Amino acid sequence: IDVVYIGSVADTHFELAKMCLEAKKPTLVEKPLALNYDEAKKLVELAREQDTFLMEGMWSRFFPAMKKARSIVDSGEIGDIVCVQGDFG
Numbered sequence: 001i002d003v004v005y006i007g008s009v010a011d012t013h014f015e016l017a018k019m020c021l022e023a024k025k026p027t028l029v030e031k032p033l034a035l036n037y038d039e040a041k042k043l044v045e046l047a048r049e050q051d052t053f054l055m056e057g058m059w060s061r062f063f064p065a066m067k068k069a070r071s072i073v074d075s076g077e078i079g080d081i082v083c084v085q086g087d088f089g
Contacts, residue, residue, distance in 0.1 A: 001025055003053075014039040017054070021046045026053035 003026040006016045014034045020027040021043065033056040034040040047054035060066060073081055 003028060005057075006030060007057075010035060014043065017043050018046060021050050021052050021054060024050050024052050028055050028057055030057040032056070 004020045005028045006013055006020070007030045008016060010032055013029050013032065017027050017029050017033070027047075029043075034043060043054060072078060
């Protein structure tokens, strides 16, 4: 197995990802990575301990528009960001 993709219901993500990381399998978890901060932190720490790839399936992160938005924000062109709201509607 080269990589494991976890696309199950959200309340199973933590346990399934933990099992994969303990087996040192690179793991891609569909959103959400975990149900809360503590679970997510534990998964990240485990991935680091195991030196194993872990990523949340945030496909929009790699869109060219997201890269452009990050560039605009980083440049300070629009000032300090204090709130962001978005939807797919």
